[in-house]
Amino acid sequence: MKTTTDPDIALVEEIAHTSVADCYQCGKCSAGCPQGQKMDRLPSTLIRMVQYGDVVEASRSAAVWQCVSCLTCSARCPKSVDIAGVLDALKQISIRRKTVHANYQRTVAFQKAFLEILRRNGRTNELEMVVLYKTLGFFGDVSTNPLRSIPSALKDAHLGPAMLLKGKLHVKLGGPLKDKALVRRIFKKCEKKVES
Amino acid sequence: MKYGYYPGCALHGSSYDYERSVRACMEKLGVELAELDDWICCGATAAHSINRKLATALPARTLAIAERDGFEQVFAPCPMCSMELIKVGNMLKDSESLRTEMSEIVEDTVSGKTEVVNLVQIFQGCGIDELTARAVRKLDGFKPACYYGCLLTRPPKDLKFDDCENPGSMEDLLAALGAEPVRAWNYKTECCGAGLTLADGDSVEDLSYKILSNAKKHGADCMVVACPMCHVNLDMKQSAIEKRFKEKLDLPVYYLSDLVGLALGIDAKTLCIDKHFVKCGV
Structure with missing residues (x-):
């Protein structure tokens, strides 16, 4: 096209x-x-x-x-x-090109955390993802938007205990993947295609 | 009827109530579900935002598993998962070069021949007559607003089971089971903010408030969804939305399978309706 x-x-x-x-x-x-x-x-x-x-x-x-x-x-x-x-x-x-709008570094941090967990496990683990996202987002904010760093890191924290009570925060999710190495190979091949 | 079953990540995580509800209905209806062996995540919004090649390869891997294990039909209750699988399946069917490329990337032959269905389609497949014949209870007194969100009916070229601007399949189903769905309201297919719950909570609250308040204004006394993300935003976030907009909404949010399950005589606890955040009076 x-x-x-x-x-x-x-x-x-x-x-x-x-x-x-x-x-x-x-x-x-x-x-x-x-x-x-x-x-x-x-x-x-x-x-x-x-x-x-x-x-x-x-x-x-x-x-x-x-x-x-x-x-x-x-x-x-x-x-x-x-x-x-x-x-x-x-x-x-x-x-x-590193042109992400300063106010939306956190959205990018979230999507990156999501893919990182996926690369490691083949499936998303919500708890692991939240921890990684909050950490990535916090350090991203410290450099670009320091006033937001701490409130953003704490946002939604109150939902944690309520989710736990409803059984909605599982530390161990589903069965683990048997072939995690294959997932990493798929990631590698797709990333290579983007670079080339 | 036997389907390959693709739960997706959400149903094995915080939306386990949706999985229990879906499984209870399928068991009652005699639909056998066999979980796909070693399925992987569809990549969701993250993959198509960051690396579109990955957004094709991840669903292609799952489709390859389904083909390898001889499943002609796969059921994926999350509309994000089912849409990605259907879309990639159609892309593969249309392009030999993509089939070759993807078979190499996912290390197995994939042709895109598997038929993938979502929750609305699986109930449609059972047939409204069959469902009403099996129903033991009328859904009297439920006035739900059926909320389709984005990916049950979009993109329309891939999801053809209903109209993408003014769908009515959930309403037809629930009306046949005795409910009185609100047919005319404005936000049936508007987005709730989906996967931005954590990353951009303000946007999610703005969008979800419009949906909930509009449904209420048009006479709904509850919401019905067929998506784990819609459920999180409309149910779990509802108290934060009420606080921010200073308006009492008090709209229980049911999965479509919850109401169908109640009609089929499954009790509320088995359907995990008690796990929802907004109290449901059933």
Whole structure:
């Protein structure tokens, strides 16, 4: 699906498997976006920026990580542009180019913690994930957003005892995976493909 | 009927109440579930946000396991898991080069031929007539707002069992069992904030408040969901939402299998309804 010679636009289209040139800026994606009210740039604006090749600047937007991946935009696009896919591409580019918006380092820390546990265990362990996320998020905040570091680290802590009472915090979850090494090999191969 | 069963991480963790509820219903209906051997996580939001190749490979591994062990149908009660498995299955069916690439990455042959279904589809498969024939109790007095969220019906090209803008399959099912679902309300398919519960709690509270308050305004006395993440956000976070928006909501949140299970005569404790945070009067 090669429609451009601009390497940044091509990268977005390659990750998202969609053609951004098809967008004619009707704005339906932005109108239906549940996070639109909060966004510094609306989904249709981000698509326009990508069309112009302003990909790195687009990746700096808070909107990139405010996106909740609900897929409403892609489902409604009259031109079948996978807008949510483009937002995913911008997420990935913001990590690679270190352009993640300062207020959303924690969201990135959460997704990274999730994948790290997955790489180790093949499945998610919620307790392990919370501990890793809170630690990563805390150190991320200390450098970028120090005022938020301690309140964010303590947020939701009150739910712990209540979850324990309901039997909802298991230290040991399900059965362990027999072939964890295979999961690590899958990760390695996928990461290699992204780098190349 | 025998299905390969893919619980996913949530159902083996904090949403174990959903698993118990689903399993109790399946047992009652004679649907046999065989857990897939050594299944791995679908990657959820993290994989597609950080490495899209991984977001294809992880579900492909699980589909390869299902094919290897001869399961033609797989049941995944979490809509995030079922959507990822269905989507990747369709991508594989459409592309020979992807099949080759993924078979190499996941170290087993994968073609995407497995049919994957979610909870609504498995009840639809049983048939409304069959369910009403087996019901021993009418769901009198329940006025649920059925909340579909995002991934039960999106992306519409992969999930075709219902309309993606105004679905009605859960309402049809519960109405047949005697409930009076609220059909007209505004937030059936709006997002609750999903997996951002921990990472961006404010967004989750804003979005979930809109859903709960709108359902209540339209006459609902409870919510019905078929997703572990929707349940966490609408149920576990409800008291924090009430506090922040200074509004009493008091809406019990049932899994679809809870209400179907009650109609089938399964008791509330077996369905783990007592494990929900908002008190359910059953």
